[in-house]
Every structure is written in C-alpha cells, then in structure tokens.
Amino acid sequence: MHRFANPARFMRIAERLLPWVSGATGLTLIAGLYFGLFASPADYQQGETVRIMYVHVPAAWMALFIYTTMAVASVSYIVWKHPLADVAAQAAAPIGAGFTAMALITGSLWGQPMWGTWWVWDARLTSVLILFFLYLGYMALVNAFDDPERGSRAGAILALVGFINVPIIKFSVDWWNTLHQPASVVKMDGPAIDNSMLIPLLLMALGFKLYFLVVLVIRMRGELTARRVRALRLVEADV
Amino acid sequence: MTPKRRRLTIVFLGLLMLGSATALVLTAFEDNLVFFYSPTELETKNIGPDRRIRIGGLVEEESVGKQADGVTNTFRVTDLTKSVPVAFKGALPDLFREGQGIIAEGRFVKGVFQASEVLAKHDETYMPREVADALKKSGQWKGQGTE
Numbered sequence: 001m002h003r004f005a006n007p008a009r010f011m012r013i014a015e016r017l018l019p020w021v022s023g024a025t026g027l028t029l030i031a032g033l034y035f036g037l038f039a040s041p042a043d044y045q046q047g048e049t050v051r052i053m054y055v056h057v058p059a060a061w062m063a064l065f066i067y068t069t070m071a072v073a074s075v076s077y078i079v080w081k082h083p084l085a086d087v088a089a090q091a092a093a094p095i096g097a098g099f100t101a102m103a104l105i106t107g108s109l110w111g112q113p114m115w116g117t118w119w120v121w122d123a124r125l126t127s128v129l130i131l132f133f134l135y136l137g138y139m140a141l142v143n144a145f146d147d148p149e150r151g152s153r154a155g156a157i158l159a160l161v162g163f164i165n166v167p168i169i170k171f172s173v174d175w176w177n178t179l180h181q182p183a184s185v186v187k188m189d190g191p192a193i194d195n196s197m198l199i200p201l202l203l204m205a206l207g208f209k210l211y212f213l214v215v216l217v218i219r220m221r222g223e224l225t226a227r228r229v230r231a232l233r234l235v236e237a238d239v
Numbered sequence: 240m241t242p243k244r245r246r247l248t249i250v251f252l253g254l255l256m257l258g259s260a261t262a263l264v265l266t267a268f269e270d271n272l273v274f275f276y277s278p279t280e281l282e283t284k285n286i287g288p289d290r291r292i293r294i295g296g297l298v299e300e301e302s303v304g305k306q307a308d309g310v311t312n313t314f315r316v317t318d319l320t321k322s323v324p325v326a327f328k329g330a331l332p333d334l335f336r337e338g339q340g341i342i343a344e345g346r347f348v349k350g351v352f353q354a355s356e357v358l359a360k361h362d363e364t365y366m367p368r369e370v371a372d373a374l375k376k377s378g379q380w381k382g383q384g385t386e
Contacts, residue, residue, distance in 0.1 A: 041367030041368070041369075042367065042368065043365055043366065043367070043368075044366055044367065044368040044370070044371035044372075045334065045361055045364075045371075046334075046361065046365075050365060053365070075250055078246055078250055079243060079246045079247045079250060080243060113333065114332075114333075114334060114359065114361055115332065115358045115359055115360065115361075116332035116356075116357070116358045116359055117356075117358055120274065120358070121274075122274035123272050123273075123274065160250065160253070160254065161257060163254075164254075164257055164258060164261050168261070168265070175265075175272075176269070176272045176273045176274065177273040177274050177275050177276070177277070177295060178274050179274055179275075179342055179358060179360055181360065181361055181362055181363045182363050183363060184363040184364070184365060187363075192362075192363045192364045192365070193363075193364070193365040193366070194365060194366035194367060194370055196367060197365050197366070197367075
C-alpha cells in the first residue's frame with residue numbers, strides 16, 4: 001500500500017492508466033446498455049419494466065461499494081495516516097451520493113408500475129435514504145472547517161460511524177419483512193436470475209465500477225493539485 | 240504500544256461498541272421495523288382491533304372474487320399456514336393475481352381486513368417468459384404466480 005503513498009508516483013501511474021480505463025468504461029457501458037435495453041428478453045412477470053433493473057441494481061451496488069471504499073480509506077487515514085486516503089475518501093463521496101440518488105430515483109420509477117407506489121417506508125428504502133444523507137453530511141462536514149486537516153479527521157470519523165448502515169442496508173431484506181424483494185444475484189443457492197438477464201446486469205455493474213475509477217482519479221488529481229497550490233501560496237505568504 | 244497500534248485498537252473497539260449498540264437498538268425496535276405482518280404473526284402478536292396495520296402474504300388460490308356492488312374485491316391472503324379474508328375497494332395493481340405476493344394496508348372490521356391500499360410484492364426471480372413456461376411445463380416451477 002505504502003509504495004503508492006507518494007502522491008506524485010500515484011499520479012504518474014494513474015495518468016498512464018486513465019485513457020485505457022476511460023476507453024473500457026465507454027465500451028462496457030455501451031455494451032451493457034445495448035444488451036440491457038435491446039438485446040435482453042422481457043421478464044415473465046414484469047415485462048419490459050424489468051429493464052430499469054439494469055440501471056437501478058448496479059447503481060445501488062455502487063452506492064454501497066463507494067461508501068465501503070470511503071470507510072476503508074478513513075481507517076487508513078486515521079490509523080496509518082496514509083497521505084492519499086483522505087483525498088480518496090473525499091473524492092469518492094460525491095460520486096457515491098450521485099449513485100445513491102440514481103438508485104433512489106430509478107427505484108421510485110420502478111416501484112410505481114410494479115408495486116403500485118413511488119415510495120414506502122420499509123427498512124430497505126429507508127436505510128438507503130439514510131445512506132444518501134450520510135453522503136451529504138460527510139461532504140458538508142469535511143468542508144465545514146477552516147483547517148482542512150481537521151475537516152479530514154472529522155469526515156473520517158463520520159464515514160466510519162456511518163459504515164454501520166452498510167450491513168443494515170444489505171441485510172434489511174432478510175432481517176425484516178420489507179416490500180423490497182430479497183437479493184437476486186448474491187444468494188446461497190446461486191443467482192435467481194436468468195443468464196440472459198444476468199450478463200447485461202453484470203456488464204452494467206462493471207461499467208459503473210470503471211466509471212467510478214475514472215472519475216475518482218480525475219477528482220483526486222484535482223484535489224492534489226489544489227493542495228499543492230494551497231501549500232505554495234502559504235510559502236509565498238511567508239516570504 | 241506504538242501510536243499506530245493504539246489508533247487501530249481505538250478504531251476497532253469503537254466500531255465494535257457502535258455495532259453492538261446498533262444491534263441492540265434494532266432488536267428492541269424490531270416490531271416497528273417490519274413493514275407488514277403475515278397472517279400467522281397476526282395471531283401471535285396480538286394486535287389491537289382498531290390499529291391500522293399492513294398484512295402481507297400470497298393471494299390464496301381460487302379466493303379472488305367481487306362483492307355484489309361490483310367494485311369491492313375480496314380475496315384471502317395466506318402464508319400457507321393461516322389465511323385472512325381481505326376486502327378492497329379500488330383498482331388492484333397489475334401484478335395482482337392468485338399466488339402473487341401482496342401487501343395490504345388497512346384495519347380489521349368484524350374479522351375481515353378492510354384494505355385501503357394494496358401493493359404488489361414481486362419476488363427476486365427474473366427470467367424470460369419462455370423459460371418460465373418451460374419450467375412450469377416440466378414441473379420445476381418454484382416462483383410466484385400460477386397463470
């Protein structure tokens with residue numbers, strides 16, 4: 001881990017990988033959308049509406065994945081003072097908030113025709129809404145301090161405390177009666193989803209993950225540059 | 240103990256305590272966290288008659304009918320052990336049919352659950368129609384719905 005602790009070296013490597021990962025993101029998303037929206041069959045129960053799944057489910061996965069990434073980065077920041085960890089966590093937060101909003105909105109659009117309601121306060125929907133507020137709260141807290149170091153530390157603690165919500169979201173559909181159905185893909189006796197629908201779903205999930213990587217690196221680059229500018233200004237002010 | 244180890248221990252213990260606290264709170268509030276009761280739970284939980292609640296289960300086979308007024312749908316909701324009669328005035332969701340999972344909100348009046356809202360619950364199975372038909376034909380069907 002600490003081989004990449006040098007921000008300059010990290011940026012050099014990231015810079016070289018970025019065009020390739022961007023290309024792969026575009027290709028995967030185009031393929032995923034084509035298979036999801038055109039080349040996959042309609043569902044026996046839900047008909048064409050099932051196509052919302054190809055956006056909704058990967059977005060919800062990303063919402064959890066990005067928050068977990070932020071929590072891991074926060075541990076690394078608090079315990080080992082890894083110099084890139086707080087940059088990564090802060091760069092990831094708005095992307096995670098975006099995916100969470102996407103999951104909530106597409107879920108609402110899907111709920112109306114299938115369940116007969118836009119929104120219910122069941123355990124799954126409510127805990128995801130809390131996740132969305134955690135993202136927003138994190139972003140607000142990090143920027144609420146004059147000293148960026150203190151903002152980073154407060155944010156890291158909030159990210160860790162909020163991490164308790166991630167297993168609650170994941171298992172809410174198993175622990176309590178909910179309107180939301182249980183997991184289809186990750187379950188004990190194999191996915192409850194036909195291969196012709198699983199493949200576009202996984203393609204979209206991969207595409208979203210690559211997209212996250214690309215935007216994360218771009219945002220981290222911006223934040224690292226901003227920090228250098230800040231440091232140079234301080235030096236200048238001293239002279 | 241090095242500062243790193245100390246910080247790691249603090250983070251670990253902090254998360255452990257937070258986790259236990261959350262687990263206790265969630266267990267204590269369990270009854271408020273469930274979105275609906277199944278017909279069997281209704282008997283054991285002893286819910287007062289005038290309380291607005293949600294019940295959930297499958298629409299019992301050959302139980303769907305209409306009352307004489309032509310707009311009130313009647314059916315029974317079952318969890319395959321117990322079942323309760325439900326009356327609902329209004330349009331049912333598209334997915335509503337016998338064998339389908341549903342959630343109804345309302346209250347009991349003289350032993351009949353008077354629903355003010357009926358939501359369809361769909362299961363976690365996704366497959367093309369042809370596959371569903373083939374499974375039904377070969378008798379391997381495990382999903383919802385019987386149509």
